[in-house]
Amino acid sequence: MKDFIIPWTDDRDLGTPAKAGPPVTLTIDGFEVTVPEGTSVMRASALAGIEVPKLCATDNVEAFGSCRLCVVEIEGRRGTPASCTTPVSPGMVVHTHSDKVRKIRKGVMELYISDHPLDCLTCAANGDCELQDMAGAVGLRDVRYEGTENHFAVRQNGEANPRYVPKDESNPYFTYDPAKCIVCSRCVRACEEVQGTFALTIEGSGFDSRVSFGARSDDALASDCVSCGACVQACPTATLQEKSVIELGTPERSVITTCAYCGVGCSFKAEMRGDTVVRMTPYKHGKANRGHSCVKGRFAWGYASHRDRILNPMIRDSIDQPWREVSWDEAIGFAAGRLQDIQAKYGKRAIGGITSSRCTNEETFLVQKMIRAVFGNNNTDTCARVCHSPTGYGLKTTFGTSAGTQDFDSVEQTDVVIVIGANPTDGHPVFASRLKKRLRAGAKLIVIDPRRIDLVKSPHIKAAHHLPLRPGTNVAVMSAIAHVVVTEGLFDEAFIRDRCDWDEFQDYATFISDPRHSPEATEMLTGVPADEVRGAARLFATGGNGAIHYGLGVTEHSQGSTTVMSIANLAMMTGNIGRPGVGVNPLRGQNNVQGSCDMGSFPHELPGYRHVSDDATRAIFDDLWGVTLDSEPGLRIPNMLDGAVDGTFKGIYVQGEDILQSDPDTHHVAAGLAAMDCVIVHDLFLNETANYAHVFLPGSTFLEKDGTFTNAERRINRVRKVMQPRNGYADWEVTMLLANAMGAGWTYTHPSQVMDEIAATTPSFANVSYELLEERGSVQWPCNEAHPDGSPIMHVDGFVRGKGQFIVTEYIPTDERTGPRFPLLLTTGRILSQYNVGAQTRRTANVVWHEEDVLEIHPQDAENRGIKQGDWVKLASRTGETSLRAEITDRVSPGVVYTTFHHPDTQANVITTDYSDWATNCPEYKVTAVQIGLSNGPTRWQEEYSDQAARSRRIIPAAE
């Protein structure tokens, strides 16, 4: 916030939050200091380098003024006001260390200490405790009060102490030890203000008050707590403490890096002792997260040292054999040899590769470079296809860039938000917390989702409109909204005339005004009451700054690209593009989906979204790489698999993706993989795809390598190596080994050289370098001559493509339809504690929150079929069937069922179909017609599958 005052590496706690306002000058202990109006005396002092003792204040929550340790004297004012709750005023003269306040502070500390166990030497927070620090700071030397009653002694006067409450260790990652609590309520305020969950309260009053998770009989795990860690971060004592610190001791150094889970891209401090991570804490100057985190990034990093992680390369001749552990040389030689043999026999285009949305930009760049320059074809694709390719296509067509238009800070200036097909509290938790904060401050929310997601209603948040549409009718609903905006004259004519093509808009207006698009006409189809649609449309068009956030519920449909374009249309017609608080923002699933798309992962696009048929672009790479690139687009994943079944595509290198589990129609993927001669899987774990692999190359975690991730706001964040790769090589080095074994002759010694190559070849990255990132912390592309500081907001003075383009968006129902045999619609999503196919999160203590995938069924549908809570049900579609347990809930509408796909045993994708987006082949995960019925356990396919998986995972260790 006040980045110009504090360099981005200073993360002292300044006591109270930053304020914005005109400058005010005051004098503190004789030093003059100028701060924005509204700043507290405490913060002003800290900025002047004077730290006023404090206990109940911390700079990520508003001051509360309860401990009275921070008192100061102000000339001309009576008494000793608390500096944390006193705002500065011009000419104020403050004394922070007078005899009077020193005495008061000592007295306050004495009281606190008289009810605190004095076991500092063995306390987990020893050296990291503010109570300890403050006792030192105020010069406490003895404690005169003999507390007759206390909270910390287990027994008193030979009897059990009724005030003593034992430790709550129910949360897998942190403990709550009431004996050490000073009841400063920092945790309660952090849970409310920062996280927005309101899971904590102070129960009781006076001396009896203490912190409580939920109601009296709840423990931390049973409460509403989502384990974000904000309270642990805020706690000044060992009361709320990471279990990892209890076990390992306090950290001795820290390295700033980026979370490797979701597209929010939170910045973290990896706090280390030697080469062991002691804890990950959210970094306050991280511009995506502003000091907040979720359970995944904060706590779920234990997978890096899970025993399932494979650390040695392995090969086998055929997939029915057990794995053989071999040296890196042998594995790479074997892989390169097989790929070359295939090319010699079946032609250059018989092999290809998959880049990963989890790996760094540099790694992705190298994989596509290897495919294009060494394999000599364009058969590169990425699993972003299975999520956000419609975003790229839709936004490029309408606006001219394949990316979201805003930064996350923009939400602070939003007045009306549409969330469509996304579940931010689970998928993008830190963004959700920032959004909820804005909603509590009065912004309005419209949720368009078949399910009643938590944002629709949770403590202190309530959507103005929830449009629970039938899965597959996004376009119809968006059209109905646009119909209302256009026919009621709510569009922003000045913006459209200025920024778009007015005639084109006229055509669009004629199309959308047709009564068949009206909310009334589409109500039967979409299931959304017409007046709700009208209300939502009016609110969005007239409610001030309007922002639209969308997720996989938009893209993973047969009309994914169309919906993206209809979202863009709505933003343009309401004038909501090009300034803070507005915009169109895809919520990216994986950490580097944006980056992997930017880096040229797609078969038809070179880095920077330039078509392979473009001679000028190819010439840049031809010159630099000394090759002649293929001008024909390569194969997409489904085409590679088709080719494999037909016998024309024989080898694939898959980096950091589990295509068997994350791609639709598992049977088809399995058949394709099984037909290939050389499947190379490069990953941390023996994933499901590896069951069909001939070469397994162990991968490295984000803690073990340098690089960059690009988050959903186009922000390029540094990933920093905090320990040596346990498998021996960072992923970029492994790709280089393979490329070199096939004759590439690459000589990179650090990922920064790869970034330099990206900058040299890709205009939107022209000014990006590791030096710049070191200096700025992060930067948002485009970052080049025209935008030397990067671009927080896009399309500010005009659209990248020139004029914004309105596209006619006709609703075409998916071919997937319900009928008598398959009367229900299945839609899929994710939950907070698990991530994607769960390879990492399933290998952490996060499983306490989600042991298995369940099927949500509306009570009515359940009753009709005699299904009760917790029953095994068989879920069948036209393509397959699987079994899982029932969860009866009215979160879903009648006729709709919902599940997640985090656990491989469920194989929910066995039953999704192979329909896909018309423009980009993005699979239609979000709509499948299904039937459900009682069953007595896993299906035959599930059992056969787990047999096959177990067989193919056998490993023969290398001889010592």
Next chain:
Amino acid sequence: MRALDPEAGLADRISEICADHAHLEGPLLPILHAVQDELGSLSEAVIAPIAEALNISRAEVHGVISFYHDFRTEPAGRHILKICRAEACQAMGATALAETAKARLGVDWHGTTGNGAVTLEPVYCLGLCACGPAAMVDDRVVGRVDAGRLEDLLVEAGA
């Protein structure tokens, strides 16, 4: 889920009470009083429906219930005896009176006698400061309560 909830009847009634108070500025305290008046106490089962109706968290409702001594989480006896503990009454021997009451009833503050007849509660000033020690049985205030008078009150209440 709600349809399957065994507490559905209770939850519905609480929702009604909440709806009746929805127009108020700070509805939580009046709702808690109304629910306690109707049910006799605020058990944990009442928290979720109140939180749901006001769109606040369960923790917040619990925080408020536990903050005020007026709210009880266990059912009270048939009669409630409140003894004033504020200064004027203390000066007139209210502390000793309270000790007598505790001994006679065999309970501590907030406790209820084994036969469910009387619950003992502290109170802070009943406005009868001139004739302390003061007490209150259900809705009736009584002044100058000495040991004899206390016994009469307790017998009357069935303790």
